[in-house]
Amino acid sequence: MSTSLSHLKELEAESIYIIRETFAQFNKPAILFSGGKDSIVLTHLAKKAFWPAKIPFPLVHVDTGHNFPECISFRDKLVKEFGVNLVVGSVQKSIDEGKVVEEVGINATRNRLQIKTLLDTIEENQYDACMGGARRDEEKARAKERFFSHRDEFGQWNPKNQRPELWNLFNGLKHYGENFRVFPISNWTEMDIWQYILLESIEIPDLYFSHIRKCYTRDGTILSLNDFQELKEGEEAKDMVIRFRTIGDITITGAVESEADSLEKIISEVAAARNTERGGRADDQRSDTAMEDRKKEGYF
Amino acid sequence: MISVLILQWKTEKKKAIFKMNNNNYLDRDLLRFTTAGSVDDGKSTLIGRLLYDSKSIFEDQLASVSDSSKKKGLSHIDFSLLTDGLKDEREQGITIDVAYRYFSTPKRKFIIADTPGHIQYTRNMITGASTANLALVLIDARKGVIEQTKRHSFIASLLQIKHIVVCINKMDLVDFDENRYDEIVKEYEDFAAKLEVDDIRFIPISALHGDNVVDRSDKLSWYQGSTLLYTLENIHIGSDRNMKDCRFPIQTVIRPHSDEYHDFRGYAGRIESGMFKVGDEVTILPSGFNTKIGSIIDNEKEVQQAFPPMSVTLNLTDDIDLSRGDMLVRPNNKATITQDIDFMMCWMGNEPFDPRKKYTILHTTNKVRCVVKEVLYKIDINTLHRNEEDLSVGMNDIARIKIRTTKPLMCDSYTRNRSTGSIILIDEATNGTVAAGMII
Numbered sequence: 001m002s003t004s005l006s007h008l009k010e011l012e013a014e015s016i017y018i019i020r021e022t023f024a025q026f027n028k029p030a031i032l033f034s035g036g037k038d039s040i041v042l043t044h045l046a047k048k049a050f051w052p053a054k055i056p057f058p059l060v061h062v063d064t065g066h067n068f069p070e071c072i073s074f075r076d077k078l079v080k081e082f083g084v085n086l087v088v089g090s091v092q093k094s095i096d097e098g099k100v101v102e103e104v105g106i107n108a109t110r111n112r113l114q115i116k117t118l119l120d121t122i123e124e125n126q127y128d129a130c131m132g133g134a135r136r137d138e139e140k141a142r143a144k145e146r147f148f149s150h151r152d153e154f155g156q157w158n159p160k161n162q163r164p165e166l167w168n169l170f171n172g173l174k175h176y177g178e179n180f181r182v183f184p185i186s187n188w189t190e191m192d193i194w195q196y197i198l199l200e201s202i203e204i205p206d207l208y209f210s211h212i213r214k215c216y217t218r219d220g221t222i223l224s225l226n227d228f229q230e231l232k233e234g235e236e237a238k239d240m241v242i243r244f245r246t247i248g249d250i251t252i253t254g255a256v257e258s259e260a261d262s263l264e265k266i267i268s269e270v271a272a273a274r275n276t277e278r279g280g281r282a283d284d285q286r287s288d289t290a291m292e293d294r295k296k297e298g299y300f
Numbered sequence: 301m302i303s304v305l306i307l308q309w310k311t312e313k314k315k316a317i318f319k320m321n322n323n324n325y326l327d328r329d330l331l332r333f334t335t336a337g338s339v340d341d342g343k344s345t346l347i348g349r350l351l352y353d354s355k356s357i358f359e360d361q362l363a364s365v366s367d368s369s370k371k372k373g374l375s376h377i378d379f380s381l382l383t384d385g386l387k388d389e390r391e392q393g394i395t396i397d398v399a400y401r402y403f404s405t406p407k408r409k410f411i412i413a414d415t416p417g418h419i420q421y422t423r424n425m426i427t428g429a430s431t432a433n434l435a436l437v438l439i440d441a442r443k444g445v446i447e448q449t450k451r452h453s454f455i456a457s458l459l460q461i462k463h464i465v466v467c468i469n470k471m472d473l474v475d476f477d478e479n480r481y482d483e484i485v486k487e488y489e490d491f492a493a494k495l496e497v498d499d500i501r502f503i504p505i506s507a508l509h510g511d512n513v514v515d516r517s518d519k520l521s522w523y524q525g526s527t528l529l530y531t532l533e534n535i536h537i538g539s540d541r542n543m544k545d546c547r548f549p550i551q552t553v554i555r556p557h558s559d560e561y562h563d564f565r566g567y568a569g570r571i572e573s574g575m576f577k578v579g580d581e582v583t584i585l586p587s588g589f590n591t592k593i594g595s596i597i598d599n600e601k602e603v604q605q606a607f608p609p610m611s612v613t614l615n616l617t618d619d620i621d622l623s624r625g626d627m628l629v630r631p632n633n634k635a636t637i638t639q640d641i642d643f644m645m646c647w648m649g650n651e652p653f654d655p656r657k658k659y660t661i662l663h664t665t666n667k668v669r670c671v672v673k674e675v676l677y678k679i680d681i682n683t684l685h686r687n688e689e690d691l692s693v694g695m696n697d698i699a700r701i702k703i704r705t706t707k708p709l710m711c712d713s714y715t716r717n718r719s720t721g722s723i724i725l726i727d728e729a730t731n732g733t734v735a736a737g738m739i740i
Contacts, residue, residue, distance in 0.1 A: 003575070003607045004538045007330040007409040012599075016611035017551070017570050024552045024624055024665070049611070051600045052564060053556035136400045143399045162397065163733040164423055164648050166430040167722045168570070169662045173731040187411060189402045 008196055011188055015042075016049040017168065018147055018184040019131065023049075023056055025172035026129040026180070030087070032118075033059040035071035036247040037204050038133030040078070041193055042185055044202055046131075047082060058085035060121060060130065062114045065092040066228050066249040074205040089121030109251050119155040122179060129172065129180040137189045147186055153177040190245075194270055198263040207244045210261040215240045221254040245270075328404070331537060334413040334428040334461070335436045336452045342469045343438055346507035347401060347414060350529065353514040356403035398428050407533040422681070422696035423648035425452060426736055429459040430722070433537045437466045441474045441504075445487045447682045453488075454681050457495035458644065458698070458738065460718060462540045464492075464500045465531055472506040476519045494684055496715070499535075503528050541608050545712065546574030546582070547635060547720050548628040549664035554613055566597065566613035567622055569665070572719035574630070576614070577605045584620065585627045585710045586637050591618040625666040627710045627720075635710040635720055641670075642740045643714075644679075645693070645701045649727060649734030653693035659734070660726040661705060664719065668705045669728075676700040701737070714738035 005013065022029045031046060033039045046055045061075060079086045091113050094100045099120070100113045122130060136143045146162055148170045163171055172180055185193075197204060214225040216237045223229070225237045228251050242255035243266075260266045335343055352362075401412040413428030415421065429435060435456035439449055456464055466488055474480045481504045492500055503512055504520050505528060511517030514529045526534070554566040576582075580593045596606050597613040606612045614628065629635055647653045655672040677686040678699045693699045714721030725735035 003541075003543065004329055005610065007328045007404075010330045010609060013570065013609050013611040020551045020568050020611070048600060049568070050554055051597070051613075052558070052561045053554050054558075137402045143401065144397050159397070164427045164736070166427055166724055166733070166736045167718065168431075169722065169724045171662060171724065171726055171731070171733045173660070173726060175731065187400070187402075189404070189409075191404070192409070 008192060008199060011185075011192060012045065012048075012196070014187065015045045015184040018170070018182065019046050019049045021148075021170050021172070022129050022131060022182045022184075025170070028125070028127050029057050029129040029131065029182070030060045030122075030125070030127045031055075031057050032130050032132040033061050033075065033086075034133070034247070035061070035067070035075050035205065036133070037193055037197065037208065038135065038185065040133075040202060040204055041188075041196060042131065042133040043078070043082065043084075044200065045184065055082060055084045057131070058087045058125075060087045060089065060125075060127070062089045062118050062121065063091065064111075064114050064249050065090070066109070066226070066251050068205075068207055068224070068247065068250050068253075070205050070207050071247060078203075087121065087125060089117045091117045093117075094120065109249060111249060111252055122155065127179065128174070129182050131182045131184060133185055134183050135188050135190070135193075136186050145183060145186065147183055148172055149181040149183065150174065151179050151181060155179070157181075191267070191270055194263065194267050198267065205247065207247055208266065210241060210243045210259050210265075212239050213242055213255070214238070215242060215255060222257070223252075223254060224250055226250045328406070328408055329537075330409050330411065331434065331532065331535070332411045332413065332432045333434040333436055333532070334415060334425070334432040334456075335438070336415045336425050336428070336448070336455075342440070342507045343414070346436075346438065346467065346469065346505075346513070347412060349507050349510060349513050350412075351401065351403050353510065354403045354405055354529075398424050405529070405533055410532065422451070422455070422698075423646065423736075425455050426459060426646050426648075429455055429461055430736065432456075432459075432461055433540060434463040434465060434532070434535065435461045437464055439466060439468050439484055439488070441468050441470045441480055441484065444484050445491060449488070450491055450684075451681050453492060453495060453497075454684060457497050460715060460738075461497070462499060463535055463537070464497050465528070465535075466500065466502045467507075467528060468502060468504045469507050471504045471511065471520060472509055476504075476511075476517075478522045481523075501525070501531060503531065542573035542717050543575060543607065544573070545633055545635075545717060546576055546580075546628070546630045547572040547712075547717065548576060548582075548614065549666075549710075549720075550622055550624055550626045550628070551665050552624055553622065564615075565619075566615050567628075568611075568613045570611045571606050571608045572664070573608055573717055574633075575605060575607045576628075581631055582616075582628045583631045583634060584622060585629055585635060586708055587620075587626070589618075589620055590631055591616045591620060593617075625664075627664065629710075635712050637708045637710055639705045639708050640673075640702065641705060641709065641711070641723070641737075642702050643700070643723065643737040644740065645699050645725070646736045647693050647695060647697050647699070647734065648736065649732065650695060651727075651734075652695070653697075653699075653735070658728060659703075660728055661703075661709075661723050662726065663709045663711065663723045666707070666709060668707045668709065670703040670705045670725075673702040673704055676702065700740070711739050713740060 031043060050056060094117045095102055100116045134142055144159055146165050150163060151157060214237045215222050216225060216231055216235045222242060241259060243258045243260060244253055244255050247253055258269060260269045399414045401414055403410050413432060415424040415428040437449060437452050468481055468484050485502050504523050505512040512520055512527045516527055548569050548571055550567045551569040554568050556564050578593055578596055581590060582593060583590050594615040594617040596603050598610060655675055658669050658671055661668050661670050675691045677688045678697055679686060681698055712720040721739045723737040724733050727734045
């Protein structure tokens with residue numbers, strides 16, 4: 001009789017432990033749901049953690065208005081299937097109310113604007129712990145992140161004064177007005193996520209699989225033709241066989257040319273990949289410290 | 301030099317040794333190890349080498365690191381730029397905080413807790429060591445055993461890491477000399493006799509050139525042992541877990557309140573040690589009531605048994621009211637219930653330890669307060685000497701302390717059980733974690 005766990009089962013057990021700690025230690029936790037594969041896996045783990053009870057947290061979606069339409073329909077289907085509450089924070093509303101000003105120019109995105117909307121949504125609903133699907137292998141600033149990440153009353157992250165995290169003892173104590181970001185899948189890699197999706201037959205948006213799409217290329221990045229960006233002179237939209245490795249806003253998420261139309265093929269492709277999955281994300285390429293800077297302000 | 305390396309990497313990418321085999325991903329297990337070292341002893345180079353040779357570094361990461369290396373005027377790739385993720389770290393060329401790194405081979409997935417080696421970062425070393433199965437200690441072959449080597453090894457021993465792999469690095473700079481290697485092994489063994497680590501292994505390597513890291517080196521043909529990667533892949537960690545003492549601290553109670561599961565009352569938690577089976581008689585601590593395990597739920601299904609580190613939900617045959625902080629054990633093997641805790645403390649707070657203050661304590665799923673009864677002695681972590689004269693405890697000091705808690709804790713000694721034997725102390729004014737403790 002085997003008494004050892006595979007690496008995926010051990011990661012699963014660790015994540016479930018952290019999700020349950022979040023439930024036990026906080027008054028009003030929530031899951032930040034982007035519609036991407038990581039937050040989908042996180043939601044599945046939350047379901048397992050409390051089965052046969054329902055997930056005791058709402059899903060919070062920060063809607064930039066620049067979504068892939070496929071993601072929104074996927075989100076709504078999942079919410080219905082899991083019987084969980086959905087709370088939407090709207091960047092468009094923040095713009096309309098004059099809380100943030102839309103970026104201008106040909107490379108304008110709403111990536112940075114969503115920080116304000118996220119912080120407002122947390123404050124309005126008084127969430128004291130927001131779980132996210134960020135992983136430490138994604139980006140160098142995230143490699144320094146804790147499972148329980150303390151944020152001050154302004155939602156800011158202070159990387160130089162983080163609480164040491166020892167054994168499985170997670171310190172979620174806080175002062176009034178402060179809150180936490182919790183990252184239950186910190187120790188998973190991109191490959192772990194894909195293998196787990198395959199192992200558990202988890203449904204994910206079609207965008208991750210190879211399909212034909214009208215795309216154009218800007219600064220070496222393949223972008224989906226969309227309603228929010230205009231083509232520059234010399235740029236041309238054409239049908240391409242592509243898929244997405246990560247999913248963010250339609251305006252910044254780079255596609256890869258790929259014929260991988262099944263999970264098995266995606267896994268082989270990830271195993272042979274030469275670039276990181278965030279390599280196609282225009283939001284990370286703005287500077288060497290783009291992620292660290294956004295995290296300090298309150299980004300995931 | 302840099303472009304040659306990238307080119308070499310591109311072709312090596314096709315090598316079969318690290319080809320991800322999708323069929324065996326279920327058989328792979330997880331090994332967590334910790335490293336410590338300062339800028340110049342080759343730690344970053346070694347980690348970079350492991351990531352690089354296991355194809356865990358991607359082309360865009362490599363390009364970005366080699367660009368930055370060029371900007372710094374270096375002729376080689378500075379792999380520390382990969383692990384030092386914060387702006388201040390890269391600017392100052394120091395590692396401030398624990399960085400977690402990942403790589404895998406067809407045999408195992410590895411999590412590296414990469415910690416800085418300076419004395420002022422003892423707290424980071426302890427943090428990294430607290431979840432590690434193995435410690436990788438680096439020795440510069442020119443310098444031999446230095447204070448930092450001793451400090452790191454002592455911390456590994458204090459934190460009950462069962463395996464230490466001592467890499468004697470920079471063998472190329474001592475002409476791959478076997479005598480020098482033997483000298484250092486002897487020196488380390490003399491010191492390690494005072495430690496509580498059973499499994500210590502030595503490997504001569506050159507991280508910079510890759511000798512004995514992944515591939516065997518013909519320059520070290522006198523060395524008959526395994527390469528570093530082979531050692532990491534094959535070291536047996538399954539028996540390190542405590543399978544004797546059944547301990548199940550309750551995290552939360554699951555009550556669905558649905559028609560289908562109207563009377564369901566499940567106790568969610570993680571098996572910290574021992575094996576739990578359906579039908580087993582169990583005792584609830586601290587109340588002392590006995591009952592039986594009715595069913596075990598893992599992964600939305602009923603299973604017959606559960607073992608560490610599984611996260612499961614248990615149902616009991618009797619209707620007893622339990623809550624977070626209670627613990628299930630076996631009737632003939634109970635944890636100690638006590639309000640008086642004697643422990644080794646590593647102080648991590650910026651402000652010094654104040655024995656007149658009350659501190660909050662987290663232990664398993666319990667939160668209590670405590671008063672300090674006595675500071676017995678401090679340990680000099682370089683010499684391992686006890687100091688009973690100067691009992692002031694500041695950042696990175698290790699001391700033996702006695703406290704009394706507001707409520708009883710169900711605990712075991714740390715040497716017997718890493719989960720029920722560990723505590724953290726929290727400052728009640730700042731809510732910061734200020735100390736780690738190992739119960740004696």
